[in-house]
Amino acid sequence: MPASDLNLRHLRAILAIHRHGTISAAAHEVNLTQSAITQGLARVEHQIGMPLFERSSGGMRPTPAAALFVPRIAAALARIASPRVTAAQMRALLALARAGSYAGGAHAIGVSEASLHRAVRDLSVALGRDLVERRGRGVTLTRRGGELARACALASAELNAGLEELAALAGRETGRIAIGAMPLCRARLLPAAIARFHARYPHYTIVVSEGSHAELVGPLRDGELDLLIGALRDPAPGADLEQRPLFEDRPVVIGRADHPLAGTDPSLDMLARYPWSVAAPGAPxxxxxxxxxxxxxxxxxxxxxxxxxxxxxxQLMMSSDFLTLLSPDQVAVELEAGWLTILCSAPPAIVRTIGVTTRAGWRLTPLQGAFLSELGLETLTS
Structure with a gap:
């Protein structure tokens, strides 16, 4: 069940029940009748397939399921920061933000374009903010609209993580982790970690998105990715992100096996005479x-x-005299096959730190923690 199926008003009521210990006190806080709160609680418990509270004469006692799910609810509602937002409106805004158009957003979530437009407009009215503005024939989110969309995406990520934890509590090891993979980790580190993790948790889904740091850091901040793996940035990319090192990588100069400089231990002056292919400016x-x-x-x-x-x-190096600077792991197969060769090592000062980047304050599920341990982050806990 996706988090978008949950009613945010019901979740607010559950948070109030947990805070006060009784339905009557919760009803007073969220301005609902006791019967409405009872029905909302029953619906959520039916959706997740387990009770959140034990009813007794002394009030409502949280179950182990509530101990897992309530902190996720609290974090999600804190992200949204308004009782006026509904789940349908949140879903509509996210669809519009990701698709970039009403037509694309409506198609993505299976509603009519008019329904999507109405939901976003109603949200804008409820919050008293302009969330969308027209630019030419298209639309774009305003600054406030973009901030709210990011908050809704992170809230949705919290709730989905909570649902995964509940599934694990029920003995169902299901869920997903979305990884942004920068170039170096794709060669050996990430595939090896995925293989080990899959052997332990075959029902868990791993989604890998390839790209540069610039292409992936936005989706990480928006909650579409859980973590990035690759070269860490210095300085760090912002206070909202955390970087954790895995190992140091020492790049080498590489060319084709029969390159004119092969076997010569070339100087930097000799290397400078040949054409190079390297990443664009700004890459570490x-x-x-x-x-x-x-x-x-x-x-x-x-x-x-x-x-x-x-x-x-x-391919460029194998058919020309081009040189490049890479980690040996990135072309390990080509080196072992004898297609490429290491011409020389880079100076000792040329070293980059490979690691994991996450959102600051990211609360892992147990299985996400298990995956990070496969990468070597044994000290990272939820």
Whole structure:
């Protein structure tokens, strides 16, 4: 069951019951009748398939399920920060934000375009904010609309995590973890961790999205990704994100096996005479590559091919005299097959830290924690 099926008013009532211990006190806080709260609680318990409270003459006692789910509810409602937002409106705003148009958003969630438009408009009226503005023939979210969409996405992520924890409590190890994979981790680190994790938890789904840090950090902040794996940034990308190191990687200079410099232990001056293919400016590896020459007092060579795709770089090098700076792990198969060769090591100062980036305050589910332990983050706990 997705989090969008849950009624936010019912969740607010559950939070009030947990806070006060009685339905009557909860009814007073959320301005609902006791019968409405009782019916709402019963509906949520039916949806999750387990009781959240034990009824007794002394009041409502939380069950183990409530101990797991209530903190997730509290975190989600704190993100939304308004009792005027409904689940349907939240779903509509997220669909519009992700699709970039009413037509695309409506298609994505299976409603009419008019219904989606009405839900977003009603949300805007309820909050007294302009959430959407027209630009030419299209629409875009206002600053406040974008902030609310991000808050709703993170709230949805909290609730979905809570539903996964409830499933695990019931003996069903189901759920998903969404990973942003930057170039280096795709070669060995991530596939090996996924294989080990899948052997232990075969019913858990892992979704991997490839891209650069610039392409993936937005979806991480929006709650679409749970974590990024790859080269850490220095300085850190913001107070809302946390970086945890895994290991240090030392890049090497690589060319085709029969490159003119193969077996010569070339100097930096000799390397500068050949064409290079490296990542675009701003990428940590590009910064290291430039520092490699600048640190030796040499002019930084021109880069005729800026590329972050290892597959493309590999093919380019195998058919030309191009050079690149990569981790040996990224082309391990090609090195073992004898198609490419390591021409020389980079200077000792050229090193990058590979690790995991998450949202600050991210509360892991037990199975997400188990996956991170497969990566080597044994000290990261929920």
């Amino acid at each position: 590896l590009r910064d290291h590559w430039e520092a490699m020459f600048a640190g030796a007092g040499l002019a930084v060579p021109r880069v005729p091919v800026e590329c972050g795709s290892v597959i493309a770089i590999r």
